[in-house]
Amino acid sequence: MTSQLERSSPPTKRMPGASFFGADLGASLVVFLVAVPLCVGIAAASGVPVELGILTGIVGGLVVGLMPGSSIQVSGPAAGLTVLVASAVHQHGLAMLGVIVLGAGLIQVLLGLAKLGTWFRAISPAVVQGMLAGIGLVIILGQIYPVGGLEQPDTTVAKFTGLGELASAMVNTPAGQSGLGLAVLALLIMAGWKRLVPAPVNLVPGALVAVVVASAAAFALDLPVKKVEVGSLLGALNTPDLGAFGSIDFAVVGSMITFALIASAESLFSAAAVDRMHDAPKTQFNKELVAQGAGNTICGVFGALPMTAVIVRSAANVQAGAKTKASRVMHGAWLLLFVVLLPGVLGFIPLAVLGALLLQAGWKLLELKSLVQLARENRSEAAIVVFTAVMILATDLLVGTLAGLAVAVVKTAIEVSRMHVRAEHTDEHVRLELGGNATFLKLPHLLEHLEELPSDKHVHLDMTTVRHLDRACHQAVESWVDEHRRNEGSVEVAMPAKVG
CATH class of the missing domain: 3.30.750.24 (STAS domain)
Structure with a gap:
């Protein structure tokens, strides 16, 4: 009788929490592998110590990851803010970066508490696409110089006029030839990894594979290329002092507002896109804006890079099977362990390889296929995209975006x-x-x-x-x-x- 009852008993069910933890653990490792080269590359392109990029990724995981708003999207340093950070550091100095990021974070918190988060979705999609395309153009124009072994010029005009010297360096100098070869190798690996490698191996991010392979080739061949300079995380902290706060002027306040608006728009547009990828609870936009602001406030205290929600890491999180916010929190913990235990590994990465990584990021921001499709359906909207991107390239991010918004408003007024x-x-x-x-x-x-x-x-x-x-x-x-x-x-x- 006992054995019959045992045979008729229902099978034991696994606790949902256990299955969710396994999925989130695997997803966190994938997102960590995606985040490491991006954090380093974005920091290098912004002209700040690479540790500050990883520190922003850690805050994005351990702080923003725990806060309400979105459950799946992942925050960290974004390629879209590279232009802003580089300009701010050039204009105000590295010591003021923390002050600007802290102020931007507080503005974001106030915007979220005032329930203005949902209004960011009212911005013309054409202007946003143009803004991202303009950032992509600036990134591409700037990052081809590290590939050739040269310093990136400060102005757009200098970047254009220096293309001849860059081409000569790539052809005639050992550093330029080596950098070009490594960049081409990295780009080929990133382009073909998902297509040529079978599952589940292709779950390893192509960007990480490209960085590892190209860095190993540079080390094995002893190529004459510049590499990432690495220090300790504590030594790289850029905490602003009281004197920095006393130097706040209208230009600094303008940078704070610009950082806050651009970072908020990018985060909330990313949230809208990520929400379409998964079945988890959808983003609460005002709470997400407060969470992003809290993260940037803490990044400002440490003097780190500003953060946004990043579509690349968020998409990787979804595709890796994340179920809850635990995956993004754990990815922040892996980043912390990495920078504490293995910081010397970063010193093997050539700047040309990071340049290739950002060239691919800039190319993705252009979204040329989407622009061609838009031009077929609505030429005036496509014209706004192109106009905004060109204005950003010719002036700066704030002026170009405002010009695009003005044109979009005039176009709408005429149509209405x-x-x-x-x-x-x-x-x-x-x-x-x-x-x-x-x-x-x-x-x-x-x-x-x-x-x-x-x-x-x-x-x-x-x-x-x-x-x-x-x-x-x-x-x-x-x-x-x-x-x-x-x-x-x-x-x-x-x-x-x-x-x-």
Whole structure:
């Protein structure tokens, strides 16, 4: 009897927590392997010690990873902020970086508490795409110089004018030839890894494989290339002192606001994209903005790089099977252990290989395939993307983005201000019917039609179907009616029910 009861008993179920932990543990290791070369490469491209990039990744995992907002997306230093950081360090010095990042974090916290997080989704997608494409162009134009063994010029003009010298260095100098070869090797590995290597081996990030293989080749062949300079994590801390806070001026405040807005937009757009990839609870945008702000505040205290939610790491987290926020917290713990126990490993990485890593990141930000598709569907939107990207390349990130936003607003205003005019002529009178939105943008078009009306016929001006009549057009119509009647013309006007 006992054995029969035992055979009929239901099988023991595994606790969901255990299965989730196994999935999150595996995902955290994958995200850690993705994060290491990116943290190092972004810090090097930003002109700061590489330890500060890893420190930002640690804060993104251990601090932001524990906070409410999003459960799956992963935070850390982002290629999209490289241009901002490099510009801020060049303009204000490394000592002010912590102050700027701390201020940006506090602004993000205030924006989240004011429940303004969801408003970031109202930004024109074309402007955002143009912003990312512009950042991609700046990254590409800058990172080809480390590949050739040269220092990156400070200005966009100098980067263009220095291309001839760069090409010569790649062809004629041992450092340039070696750097070019290593970069090509790394790019080929990253491009073909997922396609050529079977599962489950291809779960190892291609970027990590490229860095390991190219660095090993540089070491084995004793190539004359510059390599990452590594110190201790504690020694790299860039905590701002009281004197730095006393140096805050309008330019520094402007940098804080720029960092906060760009980092917030990138994080929340990333959240919207990542939410479509998984079935876990969706992002609470205002709470996520507070979490990002708290992370940047702590990064500012340490003088580290600013952080955002990063789509590359977040997508890797989803694809590796993460179930809860534990995966992103553990990835931060692995980063901490790595920089404490194995910091010397970073010193084997050539700067040309990191340049190749960022060249690929910049190329992805361009999204040329998406731009071509957009141009086929909506040329004006594609024009905004191109205009924003070119303005960022020609000026800077803030000016270029604001210029793109201004063009997007004007385009929307023109499209919204569509007004149709229809005229019916008889022997004795003219009926002019207006419809749509009569705004100041259509004022020249409206006056042109009114001035063409004959003065010897009775005019019936029907505006009852106008949805919106602004003050400029209203005053223009009243002025024309008064003038028409002074010239002994007969006019009758039917105004819309509501005048704006």
